[in-house]
Amino acid sequence: MTSKELQYVEDALGHEQYIQTQCCETANQLQDAQLKNAVRGMEQKHQQIFNSFLSLLN
Numbered sequence: 001m002t003s004k005e006l007q008y009v010e011d012a013l014g015h016e017q018y019i020q021t022q023c024c025e026t027a028n029q030l031q032d033a034q035l036k037n038a039v040r041g042m043e044q045k046h047q048q049i050f051n052s053f054l055s056l057l058n
Helices: 005-030 031-056
Strands: none
Touching: 005 031
């Protein structure tokens, strides 16, 4: 992997981690169960994306 590609993966990991954190914090503040579940689903999806990017480093 080139240094530019490695930088891209590192940036993507940071973005995915940030989005996942924001989803978690938002879900914790929501009262509507349906909306909370939707946001939790987004949180899980971003965790999967994070893991996919992370696997590129192994």
